Amino acid sequence: MTRPTGNASQPVETLPTTTLQNQLHRQMIVILDFGSQYSELIARRIRETQVYSEVISYRTSAEQLRQLSPKGIILSGGPNSVYDDAAPQCDPEILLMGIPILGVCYGMQLMVQQLGGKVTRSQRGEYGKAELHIDDPTDLLTNVEESSTMWMSHGDSCQELPDGFEVLAHTDNTPCAAIADHQKHLYGVQFHPEVVHSVGGIALIRNFVYHICDCEPTWTTEAFVEEAIREIRAKVGDKRVLLALSGGVDSSTLAFLLHKAIGDQLTCMFIDQGFMRKLEPERLVKLFQDEFHIPVEYVNARDRFLARLEGVTDPEEKRRRIGHEFIRVFEEQSKILGPFDYLAQGTLYPDVIESADTNVDPKTGERVAVKIKSHHNVGGLPKDLRFKLVEPLRKLFKDEVRKVGRSIGLPEAIVRRHPFPGPGLAIRIIGEVTAERLNILRDADLIVRQEINRHGLYKELWQAFAVLLPIRSVGVMGDQRTYAYPVVLRLVSSEDGMTADWSRVPYELLELISNRIVNEVKGVNRVAYDITSKPPGTIEWE
Structure with a gap:
């Protein structure tokens, strides 16, 4: 590919018939979104393989998909049961297009149902980590190790597979944890390979992208x-x-x-x-x-x-x-x-x-x-x-x-700067924003950043900041009663901001930051530490 040259103010040169955009997107993997909060994470995992991916509505028709010419399609998870009255359905023609398809969780159940299989409510739901036992270590599960941990989140399961499908893997609670119709290039997994908790999930995604969809790494x-x-x-x-x-x-x-x-x-x-x-x-x-x-x-x-x-x-x-x-x-x-x-x-x-x-x-x-x-x-x-x-x-x-x-x-x-919200400190002050509260939070935030940098942790953290709560609590300083604001420390680790975990920084660092804030920031007499992950919380408080 040739980089644009010349003065930026010069007229744009005429693009050749095969434009650069077509070159990039001809390897595209499309994700049909059924409402999963992980849909964007699937897209990100695919892009990590240097193949372009994009999330589009599940309402997209087979004809519209043909115009996009994707190399592969992924049916995302979602919050519904396939038997809900309002359960989202994709165009059944999509499953007959001959394009490789991977159904994830709800996407797999929908595929099974639309092709004539049977999905039922499980006697026992499966949420969290589960060991994957591999029945067919080829194709989709190449290089995925036996007893790998996979992240489960489902209450329904596939009881009867459509004609042509076979089981690739199972767990103790889910007989059909991974399935395939090799001839039609249709695949399904009951777990979420895109989340970091799924060991071997990236290998599975790479198998689908490269081996099954025959993509090339053009997304650079x-x-x-x-x-x-x-x-x-x-x-x-x-x-x-x-x-x-x-x-x-x-x-x-x-x-x-x-x-x-x-x-x-x-x-x-x-x-x-x-x-x-x-x-x-x-x-x-x-x-x-x-x-x-x-x-x-x-x-x-x-x-x-x-x-x-x-x-x-x-x-x-x-x-x-x-x-x-x-x-x-x-x-x-x-x-x-x-x-x-x-x-x-x-x-x-x-x-x-x-x-x-x-x-x-x-x-x-x-x-x-x-x-x-x-x-x-x-x-x-x-x-x-x-x-x-x-x-x-x-x-x-x-x-x-x-x-x-x-x-x-x-x-x-x-x-390497930490993400900072567009509304700034206005959404790190819970409740009404005032000049007094802004000054308090600025001073507390500066201390957090100073100590995180001093201890060499800035690059290890996704974000580190302070939140000011709109309440006051009783304290004592110098034998005198205080009635001041609490500050909450929020230090998280993440790869992409889509999910995050609270950081296990040394207690000594938390103690140092707390002591500095209550001693140096007028109007604060209490410091707390937020130990909530995302989900269920978000990184920012507002």
């Missing part, structure tokens, strides 16, 4: 960058683009990518909404202008954002108001700086998924996915948005963005 960082630059130039043309710069890895990577693609047509604007961490606004502007030589327009909008959140306690309302105010400020400033046709955002795939509204068909009541929380740059955008959006990272996961950042020269200090 270099290929994505080349495609993204071409698409940006083709979409933007000679128009100007305004970038919402936050200083995080997403928007910083986007700034570098856009600057590489369109040069001076890009204007970066940093809106200081007052919810950033201590000293970060000043550092951000200096870094981009002095070291990266990418001009940044700084806008101090702290007072108007704080006023916009006065009296607001609902986290979804906070996100909506912050998202709306962001756009309004951009619109106002763009008129001052000159007309802009496009607004660039560092929206990622998980942002889109977690902001998805509950997808319910009013006629059938079919449910696809539940909204976890709105992201200010997705669910918070106003309907009368006058900008056209440029979101080149919209289909990437966080780890993919980091790879892109490295490949285009983004410094490692930014590449």
Whole structure:
């Protein structure tokens, strides 16, 4: 593949008949989403094999799938039973297309039912870890070791298989844990190979992608960058683009990518909404202008954002108001700086998924996915948005963005930055956001970051931050009674942010952070540690 060359302002060259996008996506694996919170994780696991994958609605017809020309199809899990009145069903013709298909959990049960098999409620549900006993160690289960641990989460099981199917593996409670119709290239697993708890799950996915679907590893960082630059130039043309710069890895990577693609047509604007961490606004502007030589327009909008959140306690309302105010400020400033046709955002795939509204068909009541929380740059955008959006990272996961950042020269200090929510500290203050609470949280957050860095744990953690609770408790300092806020420490480990576990950092470190916060931060007299994983919790509190 040839990288684009020449001045970014030059006209976009005509693409050949076989465009780069077709080259990348001709190896695509499609995931039909039946409402599983793990659907995006399946996509991420496939991309780890350097094959492109995308999640689409289970309502997609066989004809629409033919137009996409996927090399393989995965039927995701889901919260329903195949016998529920509102159970989602895929087009039965999909199973007859001759394209390799892998059904996962609900996807396997649906395949069995639609092909004439029988699914029943198990006498004993299976949730958590189970040992997989392999009956056929070839094909789908090549290099998956006997008695490997797999993650189960199901109450239904396949009692009778359709004609042509055979059992590949079983567990003590599930006779049909993995099945196949080798002739028709149809496969099913009752467990979730995509989760980290499934030992050998990645090997199974690789077998499906490479051996069964005959894919090639064309989804690479270099290929994505080349495609993204071409698409940006083709979409933007000679128009100007305004970038919402936050200083995080997403928007910083986007700034570098856009600057590489369109040069001076890009204007970066940093809106200081007052919810950033201590000293970060000043550092951000200096870094981009002095070291990266990418001009940044700084806008101090702290007072108007704080006023916009006065009296607001609902986290979804906070996100909506912050998202709306962001756009309004951009619109106002763009008129001052000159007309802009496009607004660039560092929206990622998980942002889109977690902001998805509950997808319910009013006629059938079919449910696809539940909204976890709105992201200010997705669910918070106003309907009368006058900008056209440029979101080149919209289909990437966080780890993919980091790879892109490295490949285009983004410094490692930014590449490895912990994720920071767009609404900033406003959603790390539970309840109403006030100037006093912001100052308290900034000081506590700074201590957390200082000690995590000092102890060499920053790179090992996915996120490390403090949360301020809107309650007060009694304490004693210097023989005097105090009545102050509690701070909650949230330190988590994760690979992608889709799932996470609380970090088992040394008690001595927790003690040090606690002592520093209660002694140095006025208004805090108690520190707690959040030991909840995701799921059932989320990483952020709001």
